[in-house]
Amino acid sequence: MEKNNLQFLLNDKLIEIDFLKEDFLPSTTVLNYLRMQPGFRGTKEGCAEGDCGACTVVLAEVQHGNLIYKTVDSCLLFLASIHGKQLITVEHLAEINDNKIKLHPVQQAMVEHHGSQCGYCTPGFVMSMFGMYKNASATDSEALTDAMAGNLCRCTGYKPIAEAAQACCKNPEADKFNLQQPGTIKKLTQISAYQSTLEIFTPKQTYLLPSRLDETLGFRVKYPEAVIINGATDTAIRQNKLHEFLPCILDLSAVEEIKQQKEGSTFFSLGAGTTLEQFKQFVKTNFPGLMPMLKVFASLQIRNVATIGGNLSTASPIGDLIPLFFALKAKVKLSSRTGNRLIPVEEYITGYRKTCLLQDEILEAVQIPKPEKDILFITEKVSTRRDLDISTVSSTLRLRLNKENFIEEIAIIYGGMASQVKRAVTAETYLHGKQWCIEEVERASKLISEDFTPISDARSGAEYREAAAKNLLLKLYLKSVDTKQGMSL
Numbered sequence: 001m002e003k004n005n006l007q008f009l010l011n012d013k014l015i016e017i018d019f020l021k022e023d024f025l026p027s028t029t030v031l032n033y034l035r036m037q038p039g040f041r042g043t044k045e046g047c048a049e050g051d052c053g054a055c056t057v058v059l060a061e062v063q064h065g066n067l068i069y070k071t072v073d074s075c076l077l078f079l080a081s082i083h084g085k086q087l088i089t090v091e092h093l094a095e096i097n098d099n100k101i102k103l104h105p106v107q108q109a110m111v112e113h114h115g116s117q118c119g120y121c122t123p124g125f126v127m128s129m130f131g132m133y134k135n136a137s138a139t140d141s142e143a144l145t146d147a148m149a150g151n152l153c154r155c156t157g158y159k160p161i162a163e164a165a166q167a168c169c170k171n172p173e174a175d176k177f178n179l180q181q182p183g184t185i186k187k188l189t190q191i192s193a194y195q196s197t198l199e200i201f202t203p204k205q206t207y208l209l210p211s212r213l214d215e216t217l218g219f220r221v222k223y224p225e226a227v228i229i230n231g232a233t234d235t236a237i238r239q240n241k242l243h244e245f246l247p248c249i250l251d252l253s254a255v256e257e258i259k260q261q262k263e264g265s266t267f268f269s270l271g272a273g274t275t276l277e278q279f280k281q282f283v284k285t286n287f288p289g290l291m292p293m294l295k296v297f298a299s300l301q302i303r304n305v306a307t308i309g310g311n312l313s314t315a316s317p318i319g320d321l322i323p324l325f326f327a328l329k330a331k332v333k334l335s336s337r338t339g340n341r342l343i344p345v346e347e348y349i350t351g352y353r354k355t356c357l358l359q360d361e362i363l364e365a366v367q368i369p370k371p372e373k374d375i376l377f378i379t380e381k382v383s384t385r386r387d388l389d390i391s392t393v394s395s396t397l398r399l400r401l402n403k404e405n406f407i408e409e410i411a412i413i414y415g416g417m418a419s420q421v422k423r424a425v426t427a428e429t430y431l432h433g434k435q436w437c438i439e440e441v442e443r444a445s446k447l448i449s450e451d452f453t454p455i456s457d458a459r460s461g462a463e464y465r466e467a468a469a470k471n472l473l474l475k476l477y478l479k480s481v482d483t484k485q486g487m488s489l
């Protein structure tokens with residue numbers, strides 16, 4: 001083994017890559033790498049932007065001595081980021097003994113339920129089902145949608161696929177992966193023990209994959225031009241679709257310190273590397289009123305790698321977490337070698353896709369005050385498609401009422417209505433001190449046009465956005481009434 005060579009398991013085979021000897025780069029996507037390897041064409045490219053799931057593979061990694069299996073879109077995954085992990089492809093699911101093929105239970109179920117239709121989408125569906133099989137806790141329709149919403153079939157043959165998934169994931173039995181688990185854990189642990197940090201230099205590209213925070217902050221000083229990535233679900237699109245070349249990349253996905261979630265006496269501290277899937281569980285437990293946004297956030301393949309730090313740092317006007325963090329009065333911890341600073345999320349975002357991050361800093365963690373029982377959080381997202389679509393307009397409410405139902409505190413935050421996520425200050429000012437009732441909310445909704453001048457773009461016209469924003473406020477009101485009455489949302 002050579003230092004700074006990429007090492008991972010491709011199914012059960014140890015792969016070592018010296019990029020100086022290859023004609024692909026560290027940021028080559030896992031999908032493109034697989035398609036270059038003989039015998040690995042099962043993984044397909046449908047869109048190369050995380051929308052179709054035809055490229056779904058499963059990554060297994062060691063966490064606290066166990067193997068964790070995650071479905072991911074290989075079209076959005078940079079090859080160097082899988083150092084020390086097992087990449088499981090559709091070719092590896094079946095067992096072959098004495099030239100006899102024994103299908104994996106998920107494959108067998110696809111056959112028995114006539115779920116396999118074309119060779120294009122089927123491998124992706126099978127890998128998502130395999131991910132569900134290895135993590136199965138429920139097989140109700142919500143769990144199924146969650147596991148499969150990232151896979152598209154252009155002929156809409158979903159019913160037999162859903163039936164197959166339900167049948168095989170109901171009572172998953174031990175499979176060959178369980179038997180191989182101790183050996184796999186040993187091999188992956190050896191890779192990390194030999195080298196957990198990578199510094200890859202090729203004539204065209206530098207790829208830095210630190211495993212510790214202090215190394216990361218050192219790299220920030222040494223390579224200020226490096227593009228930071230974590231889940232890369234946003235950045236990979238720049239490479240795949242905008243054909244942007246990234247000469248120097250600082251990949252934070254292996255930094256343990258920024259993956260941790262801690263609970264203090266008055267706040268939670270979530271590492272910037274907290275994945276959207278982990279954040280979803282956090283929200284479910286602590287701020288259930290915000291769950292509607294997480295339920296329709298991208299797909300499981302994306303949520304398994306996309307991070308809260310990445311979402312905030314895109315500073316996108318339609319970044320779905322940004323309104324939630326505004327409502328939660330969250331703060332970001334920005335760290336550099338010389339120290340750190342804690343500032344409100346509202347100050348972190350300074351403009352259209354702009355933050356106040358300095359060149360030697362990274363976003364290390366997000367601090368969220370613990371929930372107070374008299375504060376209500378409600379959120380709604382409008383998008384063209386329900387699942388796996390970005391927002392056209394979104395709205396999030398933070399509300400405190402007194403016993404007489406008068407408004408003591410209110411924040412109404414909109415995504416998609418301006419060049420950055422913004423509060424509807426005029427409507428808020430009008431409502432403050434008023435009774436929380438439909439008549440006042442209707443009056444306040446008319447003031448939304450004083451706060452925003454939305455634009456028209458490919459997703460919708462300005463007129464639609466304005467109407468949607470006004471109606472969203474009414475919907476937030478109706479949901480607040482349901483919540484107060486204890487009705488399920």
Ligand SMILES: Cc1cc2nc3c(=O)[nH]c(=O)nc-3n(C[C@H](O)[C@H](O)[C@H](O)COP(=O)(O)OP(=O)(O)OC[C@H]3O[C@@H](n4cnc5c(N)ncnc54)[C@H](O)[C@@H]3O)c2cc1C
Nearest residue numbers: 050228230231232233234235298307309310311313320363
């Ligand atoms: C198909 C698809 C669906 C999507 N659906 C949604 C959706 O429903 N809602 C939504 O909001 N977004 C969505 N996204 C966008 C994207 O997935 C999210 O914004 C995601 O949270 C980005 O996180 P990441 O870790 O992958 O970011 P990356 O691509 O790794 O990084 C994004 C940006 O943040 C910076 N960055 C990352 N981490 C740090 C850090 N620790 N410190 C400083 N800077 C950092 C990077 O330099 C880069 O500029 C979708 C994307 C795709 C491809």
Ligand code: FES
Nearest residue numbers: 046047048053075
């Ligand atoms: S190719 Fe469509 S999600 Fe990757």
Ligand code: FES
Nearest residue numbers: 117118121154155
């Ligand atoms: S069966 Fe493959 S796209 Fe519909």
